[in-house]
Amino acid sequence: MYNRQVWEATPADTPVHNLDVRTKLVLLAAIVLFAVGLEEPRPLFLVFLLSLGFHVVARSSVERWKILIIFLLVGIWGAMLSQALFYNQEPRTMIACLVSPTVPWIGEATGGIFVYREGLEHGAVQALRSGIMLACGLLICWTTDPRQLLQCFLHWKMPYPIAFMLITSLRFLPVIFEETAIVLTAQRLRGFEPMRTLSPLRWVRTAFYVLFPILARALRRAATLALSVESRGFGRCGQRAGLTAWPVVERFACLMVFAGIATGATLKMLYVLQFNGLAYFPELRGVYDFMAVWL
Amino acid sequence: MSEIKSKIITAGVFLLFLGSLVGLALHIFPELQPIEGVATAKKNGSRVGRYEKISEIPLGKVEIRGFKQMGSTPGLVRLSPEGSRLVVGTESGEVMLLDLQGNRQWSRKIGMGKISALEFSKDARLIYVGENSQQGAVICIDATTGSELWRKASVDELGVDIRQKTFPGIMSITVDGVGNAYAVALRSIRFSSGKTEYFARIYKFDDKGVVMQFPRDHNLDVWVSWCDVDEAGTTLTFGTSDYTPGPERKYKDNVYVFDAKTGEFRWSQALATVPPYDRTNMRFGPTISDDGKYLGGVSADGRAFLLDDTGTLLWTRTLSAPQKIQGVFLNATGLHVQHVGEYVAFSTGNTYNRANWQLPTPVEHPQSNSVFLFDHEGSLLKRRKLGGMVEEFKSTGNQLAVAIGRNIRTKETSIHGMVMLSTPELDIVDFLPTEGPCVAVAANATHMVGMEAPLQLDSGAIIGAYRIHVWKKIGL
Numbered sequence: 001m002y003n004r005q006v007w008e009a010t011p012a013d014t015p016v017h018n019l020d021v022r023t024k025l026v027l028l029a030a031i032v033l034f035a036v037g038l039e040e041p042r043p044l045f046l047v048f049l050l051s052l053g054f055h056v057v058a059r060s061s062v063e064r065w066k067i068l069i070i071f072l073l074v075g076i077w078g079a080m081l082s083q084a085l086f087y088n089q090e091p092r093t094m095i096a097c098l099v100s101p102t103v104p105w106i107g108e109a110t111g112g113i114f115v116y117r118e119g120l121e122h123g124a125v126q127a128l129r130s131g132i133m134l135a136c137g138l139l140i141c142w143t144t145d146p147r148q149l150l151q152c153f154l155h156w157k158m159p160y161p162i163a164f165m166l167i168t169s170l171r172f173l174p175v176i177f178e179e180t181a182i183v184l185t186a187q188r189l190r191g192f193e194p195m196r197t198l199s200p201l202r203w204v205r206t207a208f209y210v211l212f213p214i215l216a217r218a219l220r221r222a223a224t225l226a227l228s229v230e231s232r233g234f235g236r237c238g239q240r241a242g243l244t245a246w247p248v249v250e251r252f253a254c255l256m257v258f259a260g261i262a263t264g265a266t267l268k269m270l271y272v273l274q275f276n277g278l279a280y281f282p283e284l285r286g287v288y289d290f291m292a293v294w295l
Numbered sequence: 296m297s298e299i300k301s302k303i304i305t306a307g308v309f310l311l312f313l314g315s316l317v318g319l320a321l322h323i324f325p326e327l328q329p330i331e332g333v334a335t336a337k338k339n340g341s342r343v344g345r346y347e348k349i350s351e352i353p354l355g356k357v358e359i360r361g362f363k364q365m366g367s368t369p370g371l372v373r374l375s376p377e378g379s380r381l382v383v384g385t386e387s388g389e390v391m392l393l394d395l396q397g398n399r400q401w402s403r404k405i406g407m408g409k410i411s412a413l414e415f416s417k418d419a420r421l422i423y424v425g426e427n428s429q430q431g432a433v434i435c436i437d438a439t440t441g442s443e444l445w446r447k448a449s450v451d452e453l454g455v456d457i458r459q460k461t462f463p464g465i466m467s468i469t470v471d472g473v474g475n476a477y478a479v480a481l482r483s484i485r486f487s488s489g490k491t492e493y494f495a496r497i498y499k500f501d502d503k504g505v506v507m508q509f510p511r512d513h514n515l516d517v518w519v520s521w522c523d524v525d526e527a528g529t530t531l532t533f534g535t536s537d538y539t540p541g542p543e544r545k546y547k548d549n550v551y552v553f554d555a556k557t558g559e560f561r562w563s564q565a566l567a568t569v570p571p572y573d574r575t576n577m578r579f580g581p582t583i584s585d586d587g588k589y590l591g592g593v594s595a596d597g598r599a600f601l602l603d604d605t606g607t608l609l610w611t612r613t614l615s616a617p618q619k620i621q622g623v624f625l626n627a628t629g630l631h632v633q634h635v636g637e638y639v640a641f642s643t644g645n646t647y648n649r650a651n652w653q654l655p656t657p658v659e660h661p662q663s664n665s666v667f668l669f670d671h672e673g674s675l676l677k678r679r680k681l682g683g684m685v686e687e688f689k690s691t692g693n694q695l696a697v698a699i700g701r702n703i704r705t706k707e708t709s710i711h712g713m714v715m716l717s718t719p720e721l722d723i724v725d726f727l728p729t730e731g732p733c734v735a736v737a738a739n740a741t742h743m744v745g746m747e748a749p750l751q752l753d754s755g756a757i758i759g760a761y762r763i764h765v766w767k768k769i770g771l
Contacts, residue, residue, distance in 0.1 A: 041323045066305055069312040076315055093359040094755045114755070117359075124319060277458040280429055282450070289406020292388075 006063045007174030009145050016058035016139065021148040022155075022246050026254040028136050033261050035132040037268055041121070043294055044128040051135035058143050068138055072131050079130070080123035087119025095120075146171055151243050164234075168225070175221070176214065183213045267291055325355035342726040345715070346743060346766040350397035354746075357386045357761040361751040362703050367686055367734045368748035371413040372763060374737040375438070381737060381744050382422050382438075383763060384410035390424055392441065395742060395765050401441030405434060412468040416476065421502060423476045425465025429455050433465055433478045435504055445504035449480035452514060453494040456484070463494070466520035471528035471555065476500045479522045479533065491539045495519035497531065499555065509553050510560070517546045521579050524555050525587030530604065531555040532590055534577030549575050550592060550602065562606035571617060571624050571649065572596045584634040589671060591639040593629035597662070599641045601673065610673035615643050615662035624649040625656050627663030635690040635718045638676065641667045642685040645703050659704045666697060668721055677721040682710035689738045693718055696738030698745055708758060713745040713766070727766055731759015741768050 011017065016024075031047065038044050055068065085098075094114040101112035140149075146167045153163035187209055271291040273279040321327055341347065357368055371384040380400065383391050388410055391402035405426055412425030415438070424434040430448035437444055453463040463482040470476045477499050484492045495515040499507040509531060518536035531553045535546055548563035566575045572595075581592035581602070589609075592600040597615035602608050615627040627643040634640075646660040664683055668676045684700040695716040702710060712728035713736060727743065735746040743766045749759045 045319060045323050062305070066308060069308055073308070073312055073315065076319075091358050093751060093757065095757065097755060121322075121356075124322070128319075274429070274457065277460060280455075280457045282430060282448070285406075285430060289404075289408075292407035293404040 006061070006067065007141075007177055009142055011145075012059060012143075014058050014143075016054060017143045020244075020246055020250050021144055021152045022243070023250040023254055024140050024144060025149075025152060027257060028140055030254075030257045030261050031136050032133055034264070035129045037264060038129075038295060039125070040294055041125050041128065044125060044132070048128045048132050048135070051132050051139070054139050055135065058139060060139075060142060064138075064142060068135060071134055071138075075130050075134065076124070076127040079127035080120050083123030083126065084115045084117075084119040085113060087116040087122060089118065089122075092116040092118045141170060141173070148243075155243050164229075172218075172221075176218065179214050179217055180210060183210050186213075264295065268295065271295075322356075325353055341766065342728065343724070345725040345768060346727055347769050348727070348764060349395060349767045350763075350765045352383075352393060352397040352763040352765075354383065354385050354761045354763060355387060355389070357748065359749045359751050359757055362701060362706055362753065367684070367700055367732065368761065369409070370735050370746045370748065370761070371410065372735045372737045372744050372746045373413055373415055374739055374742065374744060375415050375419040376417055377419055378739045378742060380419070380438070381763070381765070382413060382415065383746070384413040384424065386410075386761075388426075390422070390436065390441075392422070392438065393763070395767070397763070397765065403436070403441050403443075408432070409464075412465045412478065414468040414470055414476065416502065417470050417472055417474065421476075423468045423470075423478070423500075425468050425478055427462060427464030429457060429462055431455075431463025431465060431480050431482065433468065433476075433498065433500065435476075435500070447498060447500065447504060447506055449482075449496060449498070452496045452508070453480055453482040455482070459484070467522065469523055471524045472526035473528040474502050475524075475528050475555075477522055477524050477531060477555075479519050481519060483518065489539065490541070491537075492516075493518050493537070497522050497533060497553075499531075499558075507558055509558055511558050515546050516544050518576075518578075521577070523580075523582045525583045526585050527587060528555050530561075530583060530587050532581050532583055534580050534592055536576035536578055536595070537574055538576070540574045549577055549594075550581055550590065550600075550606075552590075552604075552606065564602060564606050564608060566592075566594065566598075566600060566608070566611070569596055569598065569617075579630055580632045582632050582634060589634065589639070591632040591634060591641070593632045593641045595628050597626055597629045597643060599629065599632070599639075599667065599669065601639060601669070601671065609671070612667075612669065612673060612675065614641055614665075614667055615660055617649065618660065621657055625658070625660055627660040627665075630685060631688055633688055633690045633695065635668070635695055636693050637671065638718055639669050639671070640688065640690070640695055640718075641669070642688060642697075643667075645684050645701075656704060659702075664699075664702060666695065666716065666721060668719055670719075676719040679716060679721040679723075681714065682707060683732065686732070686734050687736045689736055691738050691740050694724060694738075695721075696736050696743050698733040698736035700732035700734055700748075701750065706753065708750070708752070711747075711750075711759070713743055713764075715743060727764070729759060729764060742766065743768075 035047060093116060095117045096115040099107050099113040101107050150163055150167045267287055271288060274288060360368055369386045372381060374381050381393050388405045389402055390405060392400040405424060408426030408428030410424060411427045414423045420438055422436040422438050424436060426432055430450045432446045432448040434446045435444045449463045455462055461482060461484045463480055466479045466481050468476060468478045477497060480496050482494045493516055497509040519533050522531060522533040524531045534550055537544060548565040550564040552561045554561055568575050576595040577592055578595060581590040583590055588604050590602040599612045599614050601610050614629055617624045617626040625646055625648060627646050630642045630644045632641050643663055643665050646656045646663045648654045648656050664685060665678055665680045666685060667678045670676060681699050683702045686698040686700040688695055688697040697714045699710055699712055699714060711732045712726060713733050714726050715724040717724050729747040731747045731750045733745045734748045737744040745764045747759050747762050747764060749757055749761055751757050
C-alpha cells in the first residue's frame, strides 16, 4: 500500500525537528560546501556517516530509511560503475575486461571496455559527495514544515515567486511519486509488466509509458494551481506571518560553522597556490600537511 | 505473503547498503582490514621449510605498475635493532610501527611529502624519516608514541623552486653505533639545454637533532644519494654521480671520506672510467665495514671496488661489462654492496639499453640480476643469478636476505619473493615466494620481512598486492 505521508514532513519531538528552520538551512549549506570542497575520501566518508547519523537522531521511519537507502545505493553503484568504465585519467589500472579490443564491432570501435580501479575509487568519492547532499536534503524535507521554509526564504529576502515555486516543487514531490505509483498500477492492470525482464530496451519503453501520463497530469495540475493562486491574489503585497526569534545558541553555532568553512576555504586556497607553484609559505608547513592528509 | 516478500526485499536492501558501506569503509580505511595470520602462512609457505610466515599486513592502495614503467613501487621497511618491531614507510606517505605479528602500534601520515628514507636509531628509541617535498626534511619520531620530536629541513641549504617543482629530498639515512644519524639531501635541476645542476649536502644529527653538515659551508655540486658511516662514528663516506659531467664541477672524484666527528675532509678517490661511459657513477655506495677498515663500492657501469680506510684502491672487478649488440650497448647496472662478515657482496640489476633504457633489449645480459661474493683479497667466491631484479639486500651477519623483484625482460613471475643466501657458498637457505615482486627487505638472524608490490602483467591481469610479509626462522 502506497503511503503518501512517507514523503511529507511529519512533526516529532527530536533534536533535529526542534531546530530552527534557519539553523537547518545554514547547516545544510555548510555541509554541502564542505562536501564539495573535500577531496579526500576519509573525511567525506565520515561526513557521510554523520549525515546518516542525523537520520537516526531524527528517528526516521523504516519506510523513509528504505527510500533513502535505495537512492543512495543507486547513486553509489551508478557513480562507481560509470566512472569505472569511463575513467580517462592516468594512472589507471584495469581490473576487468568486459569487452576485449579484439571483439568485432564494439571491441574494435571502443578499443575495448574495461573496469578501472581508479575509476571505481573516483566514483565512490563522487557518490559520497552526492550521498551527503541527498541525505541532508531529505532530512530537511522530512523534518521541516514547508510553510516554515517559505517563511524563512522570505525572511532572507528571497523573491516571493521563486520562494513559492521552490516550496511548491517540494510539496509536489510526494504527489509526483504517488502519481507514478498510480500510473504503474494502471499499467499493470492493463497487463503490462514493467519489471519482467532486465532488458534495457524494455526499461526505456517502461519509462515512456510511465512518463507521459505523469507529465500530462503534472501540466494539468500546474494549470489548476496557477489559476487557484492567481484567484487568491498571488504576488500582491500583504501581511504575512513572521518567523519566531532565532535562538541565540543556534545562531552562534551557525556563525561558528561558517567561520570554520571560511577558514577551510582559505586553507584550501593556500594549498592550491602551493600545489600549482604560485606561493608557498614554509611557516605553514603543518597546515599544508594537514590539508594533504585530511582535506 | 506479499508482506513477507516486502520484508525480505527491505532486509535485502538494508543488507546491500550495509555491505556497500562496510566495503567502502574497508577500502577507505585499509587499517581496518584484518591481518592475515597463520592460515595464510601455510598457504604461502617457504620453498625449503626453514621459515614460516607469521603475518601478512595490507598496506592500502598503491599505483599498480607494469613491466614498462620506470622504477619499482616505492616503499621502505626496517626492523628495529632488537628485532621485535618493524617500521614501514608507504607510497602514500604513511609511517607505521608494527610488531612482528602485524599488530599496529601506531601510524602517522607525514603530510604532503613523499617518504624517501627510513631508519631506526641504534637504541630503537627513535625513527628517522626522510621526505621529498618543498622542505626536504628529516623528521625524527619517537618510536614508542609515534609523535614528532624534531625536524630539520634541507631547503635552507639546497634551496627550492616552487614554480619549476625542483624540490630538495632526503635520499638516504644511516646511523652509527654511538647515537648519531646521517642523512643525504639532494636537489637537482634539469635545464632545457640538457645540463643538470646538483645541490647535495650531508647532515649529521645527534638524538637531540643538533646538526653538523658535510661539507660545512657549501653544497656538493654532484649527485649524492647515499652515505655510510662506521660503527664508531668516525668515518663518513659517500659516492658521487654526475649525468652531465663538465669541467666546472668541483667534486669530480667518485668516493669521498670525511671525519664524521670533526667534519674535516680526509681523502677522495677518482675511479677510472670504462668506455662507452664518460664517468663512473655510484648511486648506492660505498659502504663501510663495521670495523671501518674497508670501503666497498659498486658503480652503475657494473664494476666493484674495494678501498681501505686510507683511500688506497685494493682492487677493481668487473661484474658486468657492457656488450654491443645490434649497434647498442647493453649492460646490467651495478646496484648494491654489503659487507657480510669477512666478505663483500655486490649485486647487479636488470639488463638495460644504454641508448634509451626504456627500450626493450634483444637479449638478457648474462651477468644481470645476480649477487656476487668476494673476499677482501678480491677473489670471486661465488655468483648467484636470481632471475629477477635485486631490489634490496641485507646482511644478517653471515647470511644475505635478498628481495627479488621484476624481470623486465623475461617477465617471469615465479621468481618474485625473498631469498636467504648463505655465505660464502651463496647457497639458497630458503626461498619465500610472493605473488608480486618483492621491493624491500629487512632481516635479522630470526626473521625476514619483505614488502610485496602488485604488478600488472601485459595481459592486464594483476598479481600480488601492496603488503608486508613476515617470516620466522624455524629450522636450523
